[in-house]
Amino acid sequence: MSVRHLLGVRRLDTIQIQELIEVSAEFRRRMKAGEALPQFPGKVAGLLFFEGSTRTRVSFERAAFALGIQVTNFTGQGSSMAKGETLRDTILTLRQELLDTIVVRHPSCGSPQLVADFFRRPVINAGDGEHEHPTQALGDALTILLRKGRIQGLTVAIVGDVMHSRVARSNAWLLSKLGAKVRFVGPNTLLPSNCALLPGEPYFKLSEGLEGADVVMCLRLQKERMAQGLLSSIGEYRRLYQVNERTLRPAAKDVIVMHPGPINRGVELDDATADGPRSVILDQVESAVYTRAAVLFWALGGDPDAVLDGATSVFEEAEA
């Protein structure tokens, strides 16, 4: 059996995506019912974060805890990397220290592939530069399924700084593979320069991009985009692209609003919408825990069929 890496959604096939989401849903059911998840005694996961993160790291730790996996943390600062060690040497060391899996976040696009090449045991991408963030997208898909009952045929508008967003790329791949129509909505300076190879249609006007949308996924606007000259001001962005009760009017009546966090309140999203009935932002955080547990379970060799035996499919539930 080949090593089970989760490096990105782009290269996953639909069946595999569905299986991971099914396992996430089943883990959710069990954790809510107080039932135990499959256990991996003696397994150790290394959380290797070369970029700041609290939510993703805590979420992975929580997921590992539920599976009985021990966790050890590394950060870029204070490690041997700060002393000039190459990524390759760091990974070879961790391999020799008998870690069973590595969860890696790194500012360079594509670096999890490199980590996988050197580590040769399961590697899970927890965000690589502006490329992919697959566990976020899997959790978001579960959130949408739980709320909407389906993904097939939905129109999803991803709004904001798509160019610099790994969340946008992973979600676009995942949701389009599951049959959604994906739109990228944002200013010309923050959309990918060429969408030909990406599964999304670009829209510059928020009202057109949100027309009939079933799901609106806001992205965080990094303050540094102003310094880079990509935007004139926060005010200009807010006026043109803020998702709020008024700008959501063209969307479907039962539209849900998502955000990967952390939110810039009053910028990409206003308070009323972020905390309102359409918001599923806190559900996203919760779903991600189940998804990360499912991914760790799968990566460490867990058998999805054994878990799903007798469980109701989260996809079929929708059809019923």
Added chain:
Amino acid sequence: MKTLLKNGRILDPSVNADFIGSVLIEDDQIVEVGPTVDETDVEETYDCTGFWITPGLVDLHAHLREPGQDQKETIITGTQSAAAGGFTTVCCMPNTTPALDRPELIDYILDRAASPEAGGVFVAPVGALTTDLKNEKLADLAALKRAGVIAVSDEGAPIQDSWLMTRAMETCRMLDLPIMAHCEDLTLSRNGSINEGAMSSLLGLQGIPRTAEEVMVMRNCLLSLNTGCEVHIMRVSTWGAVEMIRQAKYLGAPVTCETCPPYFTLTDDQVGEFDVNYKTTPPLRTNIDIDLLCQALADGTIDCISSDHSPHAPFEVLVPFDQAPFGFVGFETAVAITLTHLIHRGVLSPLEAIRKLSTNPAKILRLEAGTLQPGETPVAQVTIIDPDVEWTFDVHKTFSKGKNTPYHGHKFKGKPVATFCGGEIYRDALFGADRYVTVD
């Protein structure tokens, strides 16, 4: 001592010659070239039947990395690699550590190149245009010229300040010293690592737009037109840059340009899953660029083909894509790629291709090279090419210390099989023992 290169296809672009014949070398000089030559007292005969006999190839743009970067390459290994690639003259770029901004460093390069372990090719150093390539003030260009540089360049540190570049051109025009220009607007290329387009968008990598190259090509062409300074535009990669150069030539600017094999063979989408072996600057572009670069090679807008040999140490390359250095090793693939992609596909005739690999580059920097005519070069410089041999490139069998290349495992048709610079400096295993005869 007389050496005969017999019965090959003589391709000498300097006199537009293309015929079956022989070249006679006596001691280290070419003494006769013709359909038949005087064979009395010949001691060594190379049977070149089916091979091409061309002037020694001239590479205007290569990195030998010394001084200071010998983890990547040394002048010894670099010149050996050049000889194996069919080159007899190599122009080495000044972005070393320290940069080639002082006469002592030029002396050092020439000394190392002349050492017996070196590859035996001529090394023609290109000086740094500004002190330490910092682009604050011009280097002592007259002193560099006296020390033996054949051109000066801002390679690796493209001059952004147009005022400074104008003064550089005025000075170089006065000194009769060509400028080899690295055309890149750093405010546009930023920290990009791949062509800006569908592929950069897919991978989330910061893109380098084509305009980063084209804006500076245009500026440097206009400054050349206005100052009269000879400017050689390095590494043309976009059709837009070609159009700027075409226009500048039409207007009478003393501008020449080169492209390099990756730009007429590879495209940005081949980066695939972040393969650092495809990272170079300017970045690999698109099929439209390849088509129009081929057209510009055929119509003469692009004057020559350089290797842009850019070796790196393995540990420098085994890093995430955005952190990897730019460039590929190039000496030992340049001729094979030109044969496979340009000659065998009918883009260039054999004579025109050899012109872009020898006679034209020699002319651009006024080097005594690029011809088989007796007395025209300091010593005999000859390359023998097997145009038809099919082979697979194995980078681990190359002389260069750098093993960074996108061409490992590629199949090529054609290869240089022997190189002469004075005497024989390289003979390939593909040049069979049965073809080489000595008489005692």
